Amino acid sequence: MxxxxxxxxxxxxxxxxxxxxxxxxxxxxxxxxxxxxxxxxxxxxxxxxxxxxxxxxxxxxxxxxxxxxxxxxxxxxxxxxxxxxxxxxxxxxxxxxxxxxxxxxxxxxxxxxxxxxxxxxxxxxxxxxxxxxxxxxxxxxxxxxxxxxxxxxxxxxxxxxxxxxxxxGFYNMSFSHVPKMDKKFWVDDKCNACGICYKVCPVGNITMREGKPVWNHRCEQCFACLQWCPQEAIQYGKKTPEYERYHHPEVLLKDMLKSR
Ligand SMILES: Cc1cc2nc3c(=O)[nH]c(=O)nc-3n(C[C@H](O)[C@H](O)[C@H](O)COP(=O)(O)O)c2cc1C
Structure with missing residues (x-):
């Protein structure tokens, strides 16, 4: 076909x-x-x-x-x-x-x-x-x-x-605010500056400053940065340190990097 x-x-x-x-x-x-x-x-x-x-x-x-x-x-x-x-x-x-x-x-x-x-x-x-x-x-x-x-x-x-x-209604209200919702991302001590978050971001919203990711308010809220971080060092708000990470088990990081 x-x-x-x-x-x-x-x-x-x-x-x-x-x-x-x-x-x-x-x-x-x-x-x-x-x-x-x-x-x-x-x-x-x-x-x-x-x-x-x-x-x-x-x-x-x-x-x-x-x-x-x-x-x-x-x-x-x-x-x-x-x-x-x-x-x-x-x-x-x-x-x-x-x-x-x-x-x-x-x-x-x-x-x-x-x-x-x-x-x-x-x-x-x-x-x-x-x-x-x-x-x-x-x-x-x-x-x-x-x-x-x-x-x-x-x-x-x-x-x-x-x-x-x-x-x-929620979608319409939040749509224009999504790019700035990255203000809630933060990085904990486990970050080893590998830069995967920066590479996996589909919109190039992350830059590395002094070995740590910085989010630049062009976020699309896909959560790739947080979910693919091998150290689980990226957090969003207060609760994510407790929550399990996810990506589809048959999709590998290299598949994601290829498509960025
Ligand atoms: C910012 C955000 C908003 C979401 N909103 C919805 C939603 O409104 N309804 C829903 O069923 N799932 C919602 N989800 C869940 C995703 O649609 C779902 O997990 C999807 O399978 C993720 O696909 P992906 O792995 O291709 O990104 C949301 C996920 C994110 C990150």
Whole structure:
């Protein structure tokens, strides 16, 4: 199948989903949205997919920017997968509207639940819970691939009405504040100046000063810096020293660095 999948990811869940979809389709080219952020990327594939995490009940800013630029490509069929931790809310409706503004049709939008990487609210859950999540995700991805192969035109998946009303409000209120939310990051004594946080940041928000990371208020809140820190030295607010770190077990640091 002539398909191209663009993914955005903080901790590998969306990359893993993108890879699994590509396998099910019998192959697809995979590109990181972070890599394409500055360039005008046009693609000639008949099928284009966007796979990305839900952030604050909506579409993360790098994906919003990318979706606006897709109009140059004029694909035949566009699908999206919003990878989330149980609350997809209005994300895919929002993306469909962005596409429509650019005279593109989002033909299908699916949600896939994966372990949470939003560490301020706690860790990803027990290993058992995570594995159950991966199993269910595998099953869902197989069903999604069938619909993509058919080039199905279908309503996008969405959360319950109360969630969409309430949380779309939160998304809209917080959207412009996200870049400065990095004020809560700090680094503890375990930091050994390895610089992985700086390398893994998808938007180049981190610089190293006197061997320590400094966040420069262009943050996208993906939590890659904190979650991939091998020393677990990066903290956010007061509670994260107690919480378990997470990244998808089949996604390695080198996969992340390649896509930055
Ligand atoms: C800043 C932030 C906000 C998030 N907001 C939501 C949300 O609104 N709903 C939800 O279900 N999951 C939310 N999550 C969880 C992620 O969407 C989920 O863990 C996803 O699988 C992470 O994918 P990634 O590893 O590709 O980054 C949020 C995560 C982060 C870091």
């Amino acid at each position: 002539n398909a191209t999948i663009f993914y955005y990811t903080g901790t590998g869940n969306s990359l893993w989903v993108a890879r699994r979809v590509a396998d099910e389709l019998g192959g697809a080219e995979l590109f990181s949205i972070s890599e394409c952020d500055d360039e005008k990327k046009t693609v000639s594939s008949e099928i284009i997919g966007l796979v990305f995490p839900v952030h604050i009940w909506g579409v993360p800013a790098p994906v919003v920017r990318f979706a606006h630029r897709l109009r140059e490509s004029r694909p035949d069929y566009v699908f999206a997968i919003a990878v989330n931790a149980g609350q997809v809310s209005n994300t895919l409706v929002q993306l469909k509207k962005i596409m429509a503004e650019n005279r593109l049709n989002l033909s299908a939008g699916f949600e896939v639940a994966m372990p949470s990487n939003y560490i301020p609210w706690g860790g990803p859950g027990t290993q058992e819970k995570q594995h159950k999540c991966f199993e269910l995700a595998e099953e869902k991805i197989s069903r999604i691939a069938v619909r993509i192969k058919e080039k199905a035109n279908m309503p996008v998946e969405k959360g319950p009405l109360w969630q969409r009303i309430l949380f779309t």
